[in-house]
Amino acid sequence: xxxxxxxxxxxxxxxxxxxxxxxxxxxxxxxxxxxxxxxxxxxxxxxxxxxxxxxxxxxxxxxxxxxxxxxxxxxxxxxxxxxxxxxxxxxxxxxxxxxxxxxxxxxxxxxxxxxxxxxxxxxxxxxxxxxxxxxxxxxxxxxxxxxxxxxxxxxxxxxxxxxxxxxxxxxxxxxxxxxxxxxxxxxxxxxxxxxxxxxxxxxxxxxxxxxxxxxxxxxxxxxxxxxxxxxxxxxxxxxxxxxxxxxxxxxxxxxxxxxxxxxxxxxxxxxxxxxxxxxxxxxxxxxxxxxxxxxxxxxxxxxxxxxxx
Amino acid sequence: xxxxxxxxxxxxxxxxxxxxxxxxxxxxxxxxxxxxxxxxxxxxxxxxxxxxxxxxxxxxxxxxxxxxxxxxxxxxxxxxxxxxxxxxxxxxxxxxxxxxxxxxxxxxxxxxxxxxxxxxxxxxxxxxxxxxxxxxxxxxxxxxxxxxxxxxxxxxxxxxxxxxxxxxxxxxxxxxxxxxxxxxxxxxxxxxxxxxxxxxxxxxxxxxxxxxxxxxxxxxxxxxxxxxxxxxxxxxxxxxxxxxxxxxxxxxxxxxxxxxxxxxxxxxxxxxxxxxxxxxxxxxxxxxxxxxxxxxxxxxxxxxxxxxxxxxxxxxxxxxxxxxxxxxxxxxxxxxxxxxxxxxxxxxxxxxxxxxxxxxxxxxxxxxxxxxxxxxxxxxxxxxxxxxxxxxxxxxxxxxxxxxxxxxxxxxxxxxxxxxxxxxxxxxxxxxxxxxxxxxxxxxxxxxxxxxxxxxxxxxxxxxxxxxxxxxxxxxxxxxxxxxxxxxxxxxxxxxxxxxxxxxxxxxxxxxxxxxxxxxxxxxxxxxxxxxxxxxxxxxxxxxxxxxxxxxxx
Numbered sequence: 025x026x027x028x029x030x031x032x033x034x035x036x037x038x039x040x041x042x043x044x045x046x047x048x049x050x051x052x053x054x055x056x057x058x059x060x061x062x063x064x065x066x067x068x069x070x071x072x073x074x075x076x077x078x079x080x081x082x083x084x085x086x087x088x089x090x091x092x093x094x095x096x097x098x099x100x101x102x103x104x105x106x107x108x109x110x111x112x113x114x115x116x117x118x119x120x121x122x123x124x125x126x127x128x129x130x131x132x133x134x135x136x137x138x139x140x141x142x143x144x145x146x147x148x149x150x151x152x153x154x155x156x157x158x159x160x161x162x163x164x165x166x167x168x169x170x171x172x173x174x175x176x177x178x179x180x181x182x183x184x185x186x187x188x189x190x191x192x193x194x195x196x197x198x199x200x201x202x203x204x205x206x207x208x209x210x211x212x213x214x215x216x217x218x219x220x221x222x223x224x225x226x227x228x229x230x231x232x233x234x235x236x237x238x239x240x241x242x243x244x245x246x247x248x249x250x251x252x253x254x255x256x257x258x259x260x261x262x263x264x265x266x267x268x269x270x271x272x273x274x275x276x277x278x279x280x281x282x283x284x285x286x287x288x289x290x291x292x293x294x295x296x297x298x299x300x301x302x303x304x305x306x307x308x309x310x311x312x313x314x315x316x317x318x319x320x321x322x323x324x325x326x327x328x329x330x331x332x333x
Numbered sequence: 334x335x336x337x338x339x340x341x342x343x344x345x346x347x348x349x350x351x352x353x354x355x356x357x358x359x360x361x362x363x364x365x366x367x368x369x370x371x372x373x374x375x376x377x378x379x380x381x382x383x384x385x386x387x388x389x390x391x392x393x394x395x396x397x398x399x400x401x402x403x404x405x406x407x408x409x410x411x412x413x414x415x416x417x418x419x420x421x422x423x424x425x426x427x428x429x430x431x432x433x434x435x436x437x438x439x440x441x442x443x444x445x446x447x448x449x450x451x452x453x454x455x456x457x458x459x460x461x462x463x464x465x466x467x468x469x470x471x472x473x474x475x476x477x478x479x480x481x482x483x484x485x486x487x488x489x490x491x492x493x494x495x496x497x498x499x500x501x502x503x504x505x506x507x508x509x510x511x512x513x514x515x516x517x518x519x520x521x522x523x524x525x526x527x528x529x530x531x532x533x534x535x536x537x538x539x540x541x542x543x544x545x546x547x548x549x550x551x552x553x554x555x556x557x558x559x560x561x562x563x564x565x566x567x568x569x570x571x572x573x574x575x576x577x578x579x580x581x582x583x584x585x586x587x588x589x590x591x592x593x594x595x596x597x598x599x600x601x602x603x604x605x606x607x608x609x610x611x612x613x614x615x616x617x618x619x620x621x622x623x624x625x626x627x628x629x630x631x632x633x634x635x636x637x638x639x640x641x642x643x644x645x646x647x648x649x650x651x652x653x654x655x656x657x658x659x660x661x662x663x664x665x666x667x668x669x670x671x672x673x674x675x676x677x678x679x680x681x682x683x684x685x686x687x688x689x690x691x692x693x694x695x696x697x698x699x700x701x702x703x704x705x706x707x708x709x710x711x712x713x714x715x716x717x718x719x720x721x722x723x724x725x726x727x728x729x730x731x732x733x734x735x736x737x738x739x740x741x742x743x744x745x746x747x748x749x750x751x752x753x754x755x756x757x758x759x760x761x762x763x764x765x766x767x768x769x770x771x772x773x774x775x776x777x778x779x780x781x782x783x784x785x786x787x788x789x790x791x792x793x794x795x796x797x798x799x800x801x802x803x804x805x806x807x808x809x810x811x812x813x814x815x816x817x818x819x820x821x822x823x824x825x826x827x828x829x830x831x832x833x834x835x836x837x838x839x840x841x842x843x844x845x846x847x848x849x850x851x852x853x854x855x856x857x858x859x860x861x862x863x864x865x866x867x868x869x870x871x872x873x874x875x876x877x878x879x880x881x882x883x884x885x886x887x
Contacts, residue, residue: 055768064411065807067773067807071487078482078483109403110553189601190599190601281599283573294766295767
């Protein structure tokens with residue numbers, strides 16, 4: 025087990041360097057140039073050359089990449105090209121927190137509706153309730169967020185004035201309701217269907233029949249045997265959703281005027297703010313790799329039969 | 334069985350709720366740390382308000398703003414940054430709300446007879462925000478820092494380049510500007526390379542502002558800048574808010590309001606205005622009719638803003654066929670009915686432009702007629718051009734910047750007019766901004782639109798020289814006319830104001846006739862809503878320091 029974990033950990037830096045390298049090369053060789061964006065229509069090649077050399081952009085790409093990895097490995101992501109004189113970390117940290125808060129609330133909505141409902145309809149297999157709820161959830165999953173948000177805004181803000189139309193005030197602010205609902209409801213279907221499938225699978229297992237024939241109370245069977253075993257695959261989804269928390273949601277953040285990381289990443293790409301793009305990609309990749317590892321490890325904790333060699 | 338199953342459902346829901354509750358509680362602790370940050374600052378703010386009698390909630394101006402790319406005056410080059418920098422810092426001279434140059438830290442100045450030596454006398458009472466006296470040594474240090482290549486200032490060449498020795502510092506040959514001399518504690522001498530009438534105007538730009546060398550040494554110093562302007566930076570939360578606090582010891586008349594609160598989180602400006610969250614907002618086309626209706630509540634707040642010093646245009650690359658032919662360009666210009674588009678398509682929000690300089694701009698000449706709409710003339714010009722057989726024309730692609738999917742209604746109508754009058758087919762290509770700039774600077778675009786030129790300082794040089802002199806890198810049209818070059822060069826150093834403006838007018842006439850770009854619009858009447866409680870808020874065509882004049886009545 026430990027050998028397995030260490031083996032996985034050793035690979036992480038190589039994986040991240042590969043991700044960093046691809047992002048770096050794409051930025052440097054793609055069209056557009058950060059200094060030109062900085063200068064806008066008042067471009068002056070002489071000045072641009074001076075700024076480029078001062079920022080180290082005139083050096084060979086491999087030298088730039090080496091220098092970048094060197095400082096990034098110490099946690100120094102450099103200075104933003106667009107917000108001049110500001111460190112990348114001071115820019116993205118507050119925005120990541122905003123996105124994480126929003127996604128966490130959205131995730132809680134998906135879980136708190138999806139899991140119990142999935143568990144419930146698994147027990148209702150064969151009745152009309154099961155297909156009805158599944159089709160409803162799939163219906164909501166299929167509506168793109170570009171439609172749900174304006175619809176929710178129309179009802180919640182314009183017609184009833186229950187919540188403000190846009191903006192951000194943290195988790196305990198009414199402005200989070202619409203974006204969190206819009207992001208959380210499509211997730212219900214995924215949670216619900218996986219929960220339903222795994223519950224059905226578990227219900228058909230021999231050990232459940234054994235437990236029932238032992239005369240255990242229905243509730244004990246459900247919680248100790250069925251629920252615990254059905255939840256394993258959910259852990260995988262949860263882990264990846266948690267990694268997604270840092271990635272933010274571009275569309276929602278843009279429509280709702282939320283100062284999160286999703287909106288900021290896209291703005292940074294348009295501004296060719298390489299240090300910011302690199303940092304966001306690297307943090308996202310790290311979160312993803314670690315979440316993946318944690319999911320694998322948690323399997324063996326929830327189900328002792330799963331062992332890694 | 335039913336009861337049993339329902340019980341199960343109840344227990345499952347209960348346990349999930351419990352789980353959620355536990356998760357949200359554990360996330361709360363992290364939550365509070367972050368929120369505390371905002372809450373404390375708001376609490377501090379309200380405490381400050383309670384402790385001080387001058388400060389009442391009514392003395393705060395609330396505006397919607399966006400994150401400034403930088404608060405370092407020497408590195409700033411955009412109007413968003415400038416709007417804040419002009420309030421926090423200051424320089425030798427400034428612009429008042431009528432765009433006249435006025436003394437700022439310099440109380441007076443003398444210009445030598447040859448127009449190349451400026452001697453500034455500083456105020457005795459000018460202080461940084463922390464109370465430190467501002468001396469000529471601070472200015473010498475600041476100019477040297479601005480020009481130093483390590484500062485990576487984009488504007489140093491343009492705004493300080495006239496000063497003797499600045500180029501050497503920029504090139505890294507030395508770190509002292511030879512043309513700036515410290516005479517005594519309060520006297521500063523600046524030598525420029527030739528008698529340039531617009532030099533003083535350039536000194537109003539942030540790159541010429543004074544900074545405190547002790548302050549700049551600190552890491553992330555722009556988070557707590559020690560400026561010299563009418564306001565101090567009280568609080569800045571990126572993406573949330575920026576709060577400016579009155580500098581009570583300002584050397585000129587201190588501000589009348591205590592705070593300017595800038596909302597950086599964005600939102601629907603109109604809705605926020607109507608909710609009283611912000612004190613002013615521009616009115617977009619969608620709300621115009623409602624706001625201008627005399628029976629509307631908002632109507633009494635409407636103010637017409639002065640025209641901004643800018644122009645929208647269609648630019649041609651005159652090196653590329655078919656735009657290398659003057660007659661072809663003229664044909665396109667004559668085929669556009671600007672009056673129709675301005676009134677019917679753009680609801681009168683713009684004024685059709687025929688000349689280059691905007692109305693009200695120094696040197697504006699209303700007798701410049703330009704190429705007016707005339708279908709017959711357009712056809713004649715096309716017939717006169719090398720490209721009279723339109724079937725031989727190369728593929729025409731008009732590039733516009735952006736990602737929105739539309740080039741704008743005005744451009745679409747113009748293309749239709751070209752098609753109807755001249756039979757010329759034009760395709761639109763929308764290019765993402767960074768790529769667009771690259772293609773523009775390399776003169777790879779055949780012709781382009783969606784760009785406006787906005788003056789940085791009120792001098793015709795900033796419109797005509799910078800866009801049409803053949804050696805300027807901002808001349809994206811590849812336009813070259815020796816007579817125009819000559820006129821622009823002599824106007825740079827002409828001392829007589831009338832002669833100088835005459836030179837610019839002559840150059841403008843030639844440019845308009847040769848049509849390296851088709852002037853489209855000057856921004857027209859811009860309607861702005863200003864809350865009745867706000868008095869003396871001056872709308873200006875350019876960024877100038879203005880918050881210190883604002884009064885708030887309740």
